Amino acid sequence: MTQYIQDESAQARVEEYLNLPDEDLEKLSDSEFLEGQTELLNLERATYLAQASALKAEADTIAQESEPGDTQFDEESGEGGTATIDRERDLALAAQARAAVEEIDGAIRKINHKTYGVCEVCHNPIPRARLRALPYARLCVKCKEGGLSKR
Numbered sequence: 001m002t003q004y005i006q007d008e009s010a011q012a013r014v015e016e017y018l019n020l021p022d023e024d025l026e027k028l029s030d031s032e033f034l035e036g037q038t039e040l041l042n043l044e045r046a047t048y049l050a051q052a053s054a055l056k057a058e059a060d061t062i063a064q065e066s067e068p069g070d071t072q073f074d075e076e077s078g079e080g081g082t083a084t085i086d087r088e089r090d091l092a093l094a095a096q097a098r099a100a101v102e103e104i105d106g107a108i109r110k111i112n113h114k115t116y117g118v119c120e121v122c123h124n125p126i127p128r129a130r131l132r133a134l135p136y137a138r139l140c141v142k143c144k145e146g147g148l149s150k151r
């Protein structure tokens, strides 16, 4: 299990960063803010990666435990069906975790290209508090909600 244990000092720094009051968050310099976001992104990336591989392993175990040849095309049998559903749920969740990793990679690339924190639709800066809550946000709240209702 040791491979899943995070660098503890990074974890502590991220916790401290997450606990900063909003007004202190606004007072950080750009580089301090981006440093905090980078650590946050790296930590979330590691968490999602661990989640994806744990779910994949669980799905593989389910596949191994169910009788070979018995479940594949046998949709009538209740037991095989449940295992298939569990396995598909695990695989779907693993895919979601991997998609989150890709979003995070995109955000890290933006930090490197100095285009991070700009709304992809209106090109206005995304508020720091929103970025801290959702570090791979690509849209400001207005554009995000504008897609659903034009109020």
Ligand SMILES: [Zn+2]
Pocket (backbone or CB within 6 Å): 119, 120, 121, 122, 123, 124, 139, 140, 141, 142, 143, 144
């Ligand atoms: Zn926007």
